[in-house]
Amino acid sequence: MAARLPLSDVKVLDFMWVLAGPGITRSMADYGATVIRIESTNRVDPTRTVGPFKDNNTGAEYSALYGNNNAGKLGLSLDLTKPEARAVVLDLVRWADVVTESFSPKAMRAWGFDYESLRAVRPDIIMLSSCLMGQTGPLARFAGFGNLAAALCGFYNLVGWPDRSPSGPYSAYTDYIAPRFGLAAMMAALIHRKRTGQGQYIDQAQAESALQFLALPILDTVASGRKYSPIANDDLEHAPHGIYPAGGEDRWVAIACRTDGHWNALCTTIGQPQLADDPRFGTFAARREHQAELDRVIGEWTRLRTPLETEQMLQASGVPAHTVQDSHDANHDPQLRHRDHFVRVNHAVAGETFVENSRFKLSRTPADVSRASPAIGQHSQHIFEKILGYSDDRISELVAGGVLG
Amino acid sequence: MLNGCRVLDLTTERGLLCGQMLGDLGADVIKVEPPGGSAVRALKPFFADETGPERSVYWWAYNRNKRGITLNLETSEGRDLLRKLAAKADLLIESDNPGHLSTYGLGYSDLSAINPALVYVSITPFGQDGPKATYADSDLIVMAASGVLILYGDEDRAPIRMSVPQAYLHAGADAAGAALIAYYDRLNTGLGQQVDVAAQESLGLAQQSTLLSATIGGDETRRMAGGVKMGPIRVPLVWEAKDGLVTCVFLFGSALGVFTRKLMNYICEQGFCDQATRDKDWLAYGDLLLTGREPIEEYDRAKGVVAAFLRSMTKAESFDLARQHGFLIAPLATIDDVLSNPQFIAREYWQTIEDRDLGLKLTYPGPFARFSATPISYRRRPPRVGEHNREIYLDELGLSDRELGDLVRQGVI
Numbered sequence: 017m018a019a020r021l022p023l024s025d026v027k028v029l030d031f032m033w034v035l036a037g038p039g040i041t042r043s044m045a046d047y048g049a050t051v052i053r054i055e056s057t058n059r060v061d062p063t064r065t066v067g068p069f070k071d072n073n074t075g076a077e078y079s080a081l082y083g084n085n086n087a088g089k090l091g092l093s094l095d096l097t098k099p100e101a102r103a104v105v106l107d108l109v110r111w112a113d114v115v116t117e118s119f120s121p122k123a124m125r126a127w128g129f130d131y132e133s134l135r136a137v138r139p140d141i142i143m144l145s146s147c148l149m150g151q152t153g154p155l156a157r158f159a160g161f162g163n164l165a166a167a168l169c170g171f172y173n174l175v176g177w178p179d180r181s182p183s184g185p186y187s188a189y190t191d192y193i194a195p196r197f198g199l200a201a202m203m204a205a206l207i208h209r210k211r212t213g214q215g216q217y218i219d220q221a222q223a224e225s226a227l228q229f230l231a232l233p234i235l236d237t238v239a240s241g242r243k244y245s246p247i248a249n250d251d252l253e254h255a256p257h258g259i260y261p262a263g264g265e266d267r268w269v270a271i272a273c274r275t276d277g278h279w280n281a282l283c284t285t286i287g288q289p290q291l292a293d294d295p296r297f298g299t300f301a302a303r304r305e306h307q308a309e310l311d312r313v314i315g316e317w318t319r320l321r322t323p324l325e326t327e328q329m330l331q332a333s334g335v336p337a338h339t340v341q342d343s344h345d346a347n348h349d350p351q352l353r354h355r356d357h358f359v360r361v362n363h364a365v366a367g368e369t370f371v372e373n374s375r376f377k378l379s380r381t382p383a384d385v386s387r388a389s390p391a392i393g394q395h396s397q398h399i400f401e402k403i404l405g406y407s408d409d410r411i412s413e414l415v416a417g418g419v420l421g
Numbered sequence: 422m423l424n425g426c427r428v429l430d431l432t433t434e435r436g437l438l439c440g441q442m443l444g445d446l447g448a449d450v451i452k453v454e455p456p457g458g459s460a461v462r463a464l465k466p467f468f469a470d471e472t473g474p475e476r477s478v479y480w481w482a483y484n485r486n487k488r489g490i491t492l493n494l495e496t497s498e499g500r501d502l503l504r505k506l507a508a509k510a511d512l513l514i515e516s517d518n519p520g521h522l523s524t525y526g527l528g529y530s531d532l533s534a535i536n537p538a539l540v541y542v543s544i545t546p547f548g549q550d551g552p553k554a555t556y557a558d559s560d561l562i563v564m565a566a567s568g569v570l571i572l573y574g575d576e577d578r579a580p581i582r583m584s585v586p587q588a589y590l591h592a593g594a595d596a597a598g599a600a601l602i603a604y605y606d607r608l609n610t611g612l613g614q615q616v617d618v619a620a621q622e623s624l625g626l627a628q629q630s631t632l633l634s635a636t637i638g639g640d641e642t643r644r645m646a647g648g649v650k651m652g653p654i655r656v657p658l659v660w661e662a663k664d665g666l667v668t669c670v671f672l673f674g675s676a677l678g679v680f681t682r683k684l685m686n687y688i689c690e691q692g693f694c695d696q697a698t699r700d701k702d703w704l705a706y707g708d709l710l711l712t713g714r715e716p717i718e719e720y721d722r723a724k725g726v727v728a729a730f731l732r733s734m735t736k737a738e739s740f741d742l743a744r745q746h747g748f749l750i751a752p753l754a755t756i757d758d759v760l761s762n763p764q765f766i767a768r769e770y771w772q773t774i775e776d777r778d779l780g781l782k783l784t785y786p787g788p789f790a791r792f793s794a795t796p797i798s799y800r801r802r803p804p805r806v807g808e809h810n811r812e813i814y815l816d817e818l819g820l821s822d823r824e825l826g827d828l829v830r831q832g833v834i
Binding site for chain 1: 465573606608647652707749783794
């Protein structure tokens with residue numbers, strides 16, 4: 017029998033939406049927390065309108081982006097502008113250990129759901145607010161998506177070719193960083209509460225979390241005055257180091273040599289053992305200097321093979337190499353298969369679909385990733401009846417009052 | 422918050438961030454390095470380009486709020502000492518190749534036999550087992566394997582990665598959250614466990630669920646200079662301003678299309694387009710393009726209108742407009758721009774830690790979250806090689822001066 021999940025005693029009232037927030041509560045649901053995801057009937061979660069979509073169906077219940085970020089949560093739709101909805105929320109605050117939200121800073125206050133108001137109802141509540149730039153400061157109300165924070169944090173100016181304008185990371189980069197810090201922050205607050213009984217408020221600025229990933233250039237810029245600009249696939253510790261063409265349309269393979277051993281093994285594997293003795297490539301510094309010539313020689317060899325052939329031949333010789341995978345490759349990747357990275361779940365509307373597994377494995381209490389994301393309002397009845405214990409009369413009043421939208 | 426929680430940090434460059442996050446949260450993190458210092462101390466860049474074990478900016482970046490000891494795990498005495506430390510520790514973080522520490526008798530099963538409550542966190546490129554568990558790796562290799570890389574760069578050239586390594590930061594940050602879930606469980610059960618973090622899987626979160634496309638019959642996503650290709654739709658995210666580059670979201674759908682509608686109203690008012698262009702159905706526009714009811718050429722023309730509008734202003738001017746009207750536009754900042762951004766200054770974000778020996782104040786990105794009751798503080802600069810050997814081995818582990826001297830002479834410490 018599976019062990020009791022770590023967070024099975026944690027109840028989360030989740031107002032998170034879009035990208036950076038819901039990933040935190042998805043992880044909590046994976047490890048046993050009961051998460052009630054509130055969706056406002058007035059504003060659809062933008063991720064429901066963004067792909068990838070199951071079978072390219074762009075309907076609100078077919079977005080795998082929404083599905084992946086919200087798997088395992090219970091769905092309650094509420095019209096938060098209705099006074100009766102406020103009473104429901106406050107009942108849920110009394111039930112919850114944790115309230116999470118990722119609106120722009122004024123929204124929760126406008127509804128009367130700011131931390132002070134919630135604490136009056138539930139003194140030991142932990143509330144986590146996650147927004148782009150933080151709850152205070154001149155840009156507090158600058159709302160938007162992770163690509164804006166990624167630009168303001170300097171990430172966009174760090175991806176590109178030296179001879180061209182920077183191309184930036186893929187899309188909303190800070191949204192892919194912030195949930196990891198948000199989860200650690202939330203867990204630390206839960207641990208503190210378990211020990212002391214004290215709740216608290218957490219202000220997570222997604223930009224401030226994400227800048228941890230640029231600690232190195234920031235320290236270096238301030239200390240040494242160095243200027244950072246994109247260097248494509250160049251590297252300070254590896255040469256040769258690059259993405260090489262492979263047979264097929266837009267097919268590529270990554271190769272990274274750190275040591276003389278890697279380099280010698282590469283030369284042997286590509287049938288050019290004499291290169292290992294060539295003084296132009298004799299040291300790391302020399303290889304880095306003559307990287308363009310190396311890239312040409314290696315590319316001539318890799319383009320005759322599939323990326324997987326190159327990967328397997330080089331890895332067999334201990335040289336770091338890997339196919340540049342797309343989702344099709346990943347779906348067949350034996351390692352991701354071995355780790356059950358793609359999990360089949362049944363969605364109430366979309367039917368059989370897939371989500372990614374927990375990003376980490378716990379040996380004694382493995383994640384339970386078996387439930388799909390909620391359809392809009394899917395669990396409203398269950399929540400009213402089983403969690404809040406509302407009578408049939410109360411529930412029908414709420415329905416008739418349009419509180420569920 | 423985590424005061425009283427003791428963490429042994431055995432990680433290499435693959436896992437340094439995890440221990441630093443736990444240290445930020447108040448844990449007592451002890452960085453365990455081989456005699457002479459961690460290999461990370463030899464990584465570039467160096468302060469003022471002069472090498473030296475205390476001058477690696479890479480080392481500085483992810484070792485604050487840790488104490489440091491040296492210990493030679495190649496010796497049996499060293500392994501014994503690590504077992505003694507592990508017996509008193511709450512968490513251990515390591516990032517060696519799978520099975521490496523087991524060959525020293527320091528794997529999870531070895532140490533859990535001594536301390537069943539130990540949370541043992543392993544960070545590797547591909548995980549503890551499976552056909553690629555022994556693959557040789559690097560930042561670039563993991564990025565390629567994860568699915569991230571195919572999304573980065575210009576479509577007429579090879580994919581490129583971010584110019585500052587990122588893969589193990591994603592994994593390290595995940596490891597901290599995972600470790601604390603296991604630690605929370607331990608408070609309930611008294612039992613530890615092994616946490617297995619694979620960087621390849623961590624990076625799934627860095628691609629906005631596009632990794633699921635093949636499983637659900639959706640379109641592949643591909644890179645495009647300064648934007649993304651989604652099926653036939655080419656979405657630019659980097660645009661020219663008068664004096665540089667900005668990012669601007671020009672997208673569709675019932676949520677994002679509202680922003681586009683607002684932006685197009687303004688652009689039309691400013692005389693950059695006619696009313697027919699303004700009044701396109703921006704909410705349904707993606708569907709119109711996908712079904713061919715709107716030709717792609719017309720979308721390209723509309724993008725040209727937005728481009729002309731953005732090119733007519735400086736970065737600062739369009740950002741001011743964005744703040745005023747709620748448009749999704751922001752300038753592409755350099756590191757210097759980030760450091761002088763008034764938002765971070767107003768929030769007193771930047772933290773300095775003085776390093777007297779180097780005669781320098783190290784400037785760090787500040788707290789990753791603001792806690793009302795238990796704020797994060799930057800208590801310690803990164804440790805010197807073996808800086809805390811005496812206080813940890815003598816005061817805390819109870820070795821005598823003579824025992825410590827012997828161990829130093831034998832090359833154990």
